[in-house]
Every structure is written in structure tokens, then in C-alpha cells.
């Protein structure tokens with residue numbers, strides 16, 4: 196048996212959660228989650244952690260050289276570094292609008308990278 200102590204990030208309340216895993220890494224107990232979202236977060240965090248990624252992307256021909264972007268959903272935590280590399284190597288031409296897909300299906304995750312600000 197192993198125990199993982201987590202702070203839930205599914206809402207601002209930040210509950211302390213303890214997850215117990217058996218020797219096969221199966222979740223056998225979750226304590227401290229005060230709602231179903233927290234239980235789901237804790238279970239995912241110890242089995243296949245996911246994260247939303249925020250960054251900036253290069254912009255050509257605009258009033259600014261970069262635009263803020265984020266993924267439009269969570270991607271596996273272990274892909275964050277590779278996803279950052281893809282974003283760092285990419286660029287988009289101005290104008291950029293909020294919600295524009297700047298990278299489609301990043302790393303075949305089914306998740307797009309979208310702009311979160313206007314760059315004229």
C-alpha cells in the first residue's frame with residue numbers, strides 16, 4: 196500500500212485529500228474529498244494526471260510579437276514539456292482573435308491550442 200497526499204485544485208477551496216493505492220497501483224481509498232469532483236480529481240491525479248497548458252505563441256506582422264494561448268482542454272501531464280516545445284516552435288500571422296485555433300490537435304491529444312487575446 197502507498198499513500199499520496201494531494202491538495203485538490205478542482206476548485207478554490209483546496210481540500211487536502213489522501214489517496215491510498217494497493218501494490219498494483221489501484222486506488223482503494225480516497226479521504227478528504229468533500230465532493231465528487233474532488234474524488235474524480237484525486238483518482239485522475241494518481242492514475243493519469245491531466246493539465247491545462249497556458250503559454251504564448253510568436254506572432255508575425257502584428258502590433259505585438261507574441262499572443263497568449265491555452266489548450267482548450269486538459270492534456271496528459273507528461274506531455275506538457277513536449278507541448279511547450281511545439282508551441283515555442285510555432286508562429287501565427289496577425290491578426291489573431293480570441294478563440295482562434297493556433298495549433299490543432301496538439302500531439303494528437305484531440306485538444307487544440309487557442310488564442311486568449313486579440314493581436315491586431
Ligand code: SF4
Nearest residue numbers: 203206209210229233
Ligand atoms: S474536494 Fe470538492 S470542494 Fe474540495 S477542493 Fe476539490 S472540488 Fe473543491
